Amino acid sequence: MDSETHMAGLRRSYNGEPLLDVADDPVAQFTRWFADAVDAGLPEPNAMILATSSAGGRPSARTVLLKGFDEQGFTFFTNYESRKGRDLAENPRASLVFPWHAMRRQVRVEGSAARVAREETEAYFRSRPYGSRIGAWASRQSAVVRSREELDQRYAELAERWPEDPPVPDFWGGIRVVPSEIEFWQGQSDRMHDRLRYRRSAGRWILERLAP
Template identity: 80%
Template sequence: MDATSRPPSLAGLRRTYEGEPLLEAAVAADPIAQFTVWFGEALAAGLPEPNAMVLATASKAGRPSARTVLLKGYDERGFVFYTNYESRKGRDLAENPRASLLFPWHPMRRQVRVEGSVSRLPHEESAAYFASRPYGSRIGAWASRQSAVVRSREELDARYEELAERWPEDPPVPDFWGGFLVAPVEMEFWQGQLDRMHDRLRYRRTGPAWAVERLAP
């Protein structure tokens, strides 16, 4: 490897983490309630796209894959996102309906990790959300066979224009598109601290209730 192809040094990327202590006595008994507190603080802090989350899936054979998607809602059931069912993540979840989510709120020295089972949302719920999307996004959902190989950008654009002419006002919801619900069985809240002595509190479902456990950093 010559000098021009050597990777840059990472030494300058070292940083110090420091935040408010994350203590068992101060958190909510339910992880969704605790997520609501932290998500509200991320919104108030003006973080760019605080609903961006890394979604990790695995195929039936155990081949992992991760990508960033947007959280589109959450409630006591869990966390919701929408996608093409025929995409790689859609195929993974059809074969292996489990996933992990990660909310990387770096400016606040926080992250939230979610693990859970995954199911499709009812069609009516997906259709209602689809109808709320901008027109261009709805046409885009039809035009893109997500994760499929396309010959060129021109082919993709031509497909978009063709569908826009077909549905100039109100495209229907595709049968290959809809929502997924990640129902958590485990959630971890991470708060950076000095000297790598980070706070990690894990909620683990034990029947109808949740156990809160501290993990070593």
Template identity: 80%
Template sequence: MDATPRPPVLAGLRRTYEGEPLLESDVAPDPIAQFTVWFQDALDAGLPEPNAMILATASAGGRPSARTVLLKGYDERGFVFYTNYESRKGRDLAENARASLLFPWHPIRRQVRVEGAVTRIPHEESAEYFRSRPYGSRIGAWASRQSAVVRTREDLDARYEELAARWPEDPPVPDFWGGFRVAPVEVEFWQGQLDRMHDRLRYRRTRPGWVLERLAP
């Protein structure tokens, strides 16, 4: 008898999308202003962690990788997140300084996709943010060699306790940790609609501003 687990039946996961139309006449002239409107909508809707975003990177050889990180700031220059520079995403960005972001706001039938070039933010900005973090998170940044193989959980916890004993109050800013900024060249706003006829509006960077385009769903 075949005991191999069967994949779940996905047909029952169909979903109907229905939302307010997303029209060119209703959106802001630039994507950062429009993102601000939608981000506030996500906050008002009570979405858990609306600043959670999927960050996709690729190595120099084109091997892709994606993970969830938290947006920690944005303005007309781009979208900022923080990480260990020696992590897989940090290594990818050192080799290939481009990334894609995705904000999956499923409960309100929306998503925002960002593509752009990535740069490290100045050390002073990273240091200011690092000092604002809870003490435990600051020690954790030192204790974890992010993306490296760890022999046991006990080894990781022991390293944390060792560093907490070394810096009981104010750990310094690691030189291997800091922020990246994704400077957008494309920002797409997606609004779910009936019959898979979704609204997709894309802002594309030109000189000196943005072009707004509608994409087929």
């Protein structure tokens, strides 16, 4: 079976509810859709694709977990020395995609990125399970390691060092993407999809419909 035959088997038609009644504010609209994704039982509804670029323009994308959102932006936590952390230090712009395929929906966010206040990082870190807190110390994220055994040994050593309450690493914390643009996509039949974009201009949100 050739590649065209394989791809033909993936063709489908989208039949969603028309995207007509939306909130004036994109965060309110995202709140509605996020609640829908949770209520629908989607696996990892807070999983989002984070795209970054180095100072030299080299792109990179990966899946991370949304840990909070409000009028200030969309927050996730990471090792600041990881590739994404280095990218955002060099080029503090990011794009997020929430791929809620089962609901024929997608949300795309573009904006600037900045570290959250240290107090916010500390509060979140202490809310994590003990194993995750040790893991944040044990993994030099994005660095080359010789073996799995090396990782496990480092984890065991740190767990022995801090058997109860590991401190917050200074190289780890939250990053907030402050949106300048948020687009809501709803799949429709015949590829006539709905695309509604909120664009920030002069301190307010402008709502526009885009051709599919």
